[in-house]
Amino acid sequence: MNFNDKNYKLSVQLDKIHLRNPTMLASGILGISQSIFERLYDENIGAVVTKSISVNPMKGYPNPTIIPLGGGSYLNAVGLSNPGVAAFSKELSENRNIPIMISLVGSSEKEFSKMVKVFDSLKIIGYEINLSCPHVSKMGMELGDDPEAVNKIVRAVRINTNKPISVKVGVGSIDVVELARVAIEAGANIITAINTLRAMSIDIETMMPVLSNLIGGLSGNAIKPIGIRCVYEISKKLQVPVIGCGGVSSWQDVIEYMIAGASAVQIGSILGSSGLKIFTHITKDLKKYVEKKGLRNISELIGIAHKYQ
């Protein structure tokens, strides 16, 4: 990587992964189509994370599954709908140059092993293990809240791949730093923080909960300060590469996450108001900022806030 080259001002390194810029697509957002991934890449995205994939296809919950709450915040209980490992490995089979990270979800270490064995021959940059989806039982957060399960699952993935592994953590009933520590000790290379937070919305006219699943996950603007806090704590205490996620909607948010300690950021819900071109806008603005501040490379910002006590 030549930091003097102008084009590399935005490039970042996450374990063995080299990205042309720190923006990534968050899992579960537009994440099931190779054609969409290619379009996002044309919009200058750094990398994409796929929808969380399970061994078998999942239909997810009935609608409503996604509620725009206003003010850039969203509530969802999609129920991890996804095409399953067979169809999805076919979907990605033609991938050549898109930096794709596959998000995995499952209910036992066996399931994870099985998926990695299939996916590992694809041209992908790594895996993200979703241990933090807050609204599907026996998957996601229910495992993430159990350190023993986390340990087993991460090991199962580690054994089957040499590619970088990120573990996606959330605000559940175990301290986020503790969860990240267990994941890293089990062989994860990166931590993604954070997933959505368990939340609910009730319509007062009909007096009924809106999500079909009653409870879902809060994302977007509302959770940004919580995401910043988690990234700060994890990166400061564990000194591992962290991907920030939660409420990013502008280049300023990217910078804030990086100063907090993120090496890259994922962008999700905001696409509901900005469209895919937000990646082009943000990367353009990041470049301007980096030049204005006279940085050789944007990574100089990572974790600057750690020095304050």
Place this chain on the structure above:
Amino acid sequence: MNFNDKNYKLSVQLDKIHLRNPTMLASGILGISQSIFERLYDENIGAVVTKSISVNPMKGYPNPTIIPLGGGSYLNAVGLSNPGVAAFSKELSENRNIPIMISLVGSSEKEFSKMVKVFDSLKIIGYEINLSCPHVSKMGMELGDDPEAVNKIVRAVRINTNKPISVKVGVGSIDVVELARVAIEAGANIITAINTLRAMSIDIETMMPVLSNLIGGLSGNAIKPIGIRCVYEISKKLQVPVIGCGGVSSWQDVIEYMIAGASAVQIGSILGSSGLKIFTHITKDLKKYVEKKGLRNISELIGIAHKYQ
């Protein structure tokens, strides 16, 4: 209580506490002055909760301690500044008719006993035990995350008073329903949910965290869907009176909390944009709603959402 009397359309019952309407002042908001409590009562508030009081006076953290984040959300790390038990019992000594609930904070069961012994002779309606302040070490959430400590503290308070006790819970590293259960089993009568969530804000111009304490608690609009979820889960699973708190800024929010299972609600951060008269506005609008819906009393709404699976 005569439910046919028009004036009682908004009255609610919380364990032994009877309130003329379900609006309360959240702890830490304007909560140190008897004169302010009286003014709030003139603004038709149902009851006030004081700032969390500790045995000794606490200065709190240096400023900035409170940050308006925009969009009706706030971040604070006040550091539990309070005048301490001696000065505060003097402050309340003249209270005659204001329904005041004293919020207590401490680091050991001894401290809580000590305070209750002093406060119990005052004219107050009960106590709220703050086991959820997320940004002061050895107090608040650090205790709330430890079921054994919760049990001891609640018992210590219970032994020294016959007045109703509410335990204020938050989103920490123990499941909120579990924490509530421990509190109730130890003798609490009511649960207040929720406190602020650990969060952080970094200024990207100076690249510095804004709060002097670095990390603080997120409140206001952002956390409402999380508060609704916690109230729903606690009231549905434990069937105890719950006071909803978090992001209430309108009569609609009060109704949503009540449908979720709250018997009353606390209002905090929004005062930063609405002023004290919000209690008059909300109670007026609640009355209109209750009349429009043809309810005999607003309590008919409590927990209506529980019936959906």
Place this chain on the structure above:
Amino acid sequence: MRTNINKRRIVQIEETIAETPTVKTLVFKDSLSYSAKPGQFLMIWIPRIEEIPMSVMINSKEGYAAVTIRKFGFGSTALFERKKGDLIGLRGPYGKKFTIRKNCKKILIIGGGTGLVPLLRLVSYISKKKIKSTIVMGARTKEEVFFEKLTRKIIDETGSLLIVCTDDGSYGIKGSTVSVMSKLVRDDTFDCVYTCGPELMMKGVVELSNQNSLPVQASLERYMKCGIGICGSCCLDSSLVCQDGTVFNEKQLSTMLDFGISYRDKDGRKVNYA
């Protein structure tokens, strides 16, 4: 503006109109839907049952709009069964509209089934603009023809033409809309073609238009959860039908390898059209 359309409104059904035994129109008051553009859709919440996308149907009363539902699966059947006075939730209108080029004088409209809904809003719109149209309405059989009277009323005195056709010939011309269209484009000239209906029908319309070098716009349907470009369930090649569509023009359509070939199921797997 966006916040506005995303905010869920709860409306009361003020009128129900049985179009056929399996198609019903529900009328409600909602100013945002009233001023929806031709081609736009709503996400309709049937409380505690489902949320499904529905094109915005026109209604004659100011400030009012409607949806016209074909009873189909779980959600649409529940909506179909809603009665006057029942509450439903709305968000939207979402999606791009049918666009009409400036010097467009005569257009051809080909619709089938509930695909007529967005097309009627278009017809109503162009009737006010004094643009002439030929409208082809297709159905399998006589019982499934609906909106005929309403359409005649809208185009009354505009010089536009309505042609009804049924597959079995039990009403109107016998034959498919595509076969009717092939005759029309041979005998007459049009500036643009607009279509909505079963995808295989639209595929035929688009191919025929391309063969005749006619600009064409089609309003497509895909499985939708969010309606606002987040979930990706509506993706069709590199497009999001909810945001980039639902209306696509001949240029966009020509790049869509899956158009008329396959769609994605609720779990995101591709399924071929029968």
Place this chain on the structure above:
Amino acid sequence: MRTNINKRRIVQIEETIAETPTVKTLVFKDSLSYSAKPGQFLMIWIPRIEEIPMSVMINSKEGYAAVTIRKFGFGSTALFERKKGDLIGLRGPYGKKFTIRKNCKKILIIGGGTGLVPLLRLVSYISKKKIKSTIVMGARTKEEVFFEKLTRKIIDETGSLLIVCTDDGSYGIKGSTVSVMSKLVRDDTFDCVYTCGPELMMKGVVELSNQNSLPVQASLERYMKCGIGICGSCCLDSSLVCQDGTVFNEKQLSTMLDFGISYRDKDGRKVNYA
């Protein structure tokens, strides 16, 4: 609007003016502060050190404003030591302004120390409105007098009068602002009195105004954390100084039992004024 003023702006100090050895003015560009009303204040963030309330000082350049700090404790000393080019954060302006009744022709302004800051904005405002004023500036001693030249410049050609007094008589009239005021109200007539400065001084000014049946407005100070009516640390009897004030009139002041008697410390306990 509110969102606007609450949003933290980071500004660069573009000029520093030493007023006395312990009082300094820092000039910066900020359009919201530039158009602050007389009596309003800012919450000034000294990054990683403190955030403190400061009245908005006027500046002659369009779009600019300033703060004038007396070096005092930890935060104010840090701010005092900021240099040209340093960054500080601002939010606000907050609080109610000094109000001027319609047919007000001549006013009396009594200020001490940095209490002059909001009063100068008032003087500047009334000078444009052609309202005459008599301004009394008090200090303990000659070295502590500041803003004299600036004030003369503002009132130049307005017919207003500036009187400087010092406790020790080392400059201007010997005596306190209150003693000067007592002579002024005996010999002249005023429509209203405005004051800001040490609370005990203001207490004297208010009492004297009441005795002479003069309307009076005082800008008070209390310990402030939020500045927006959340924390309650600024409470004075049943008022929140940050929101209901900082400017209070004679009617409001008359109900404040603690005015001039006690204030609340950082922990909320009441402390009596010496």
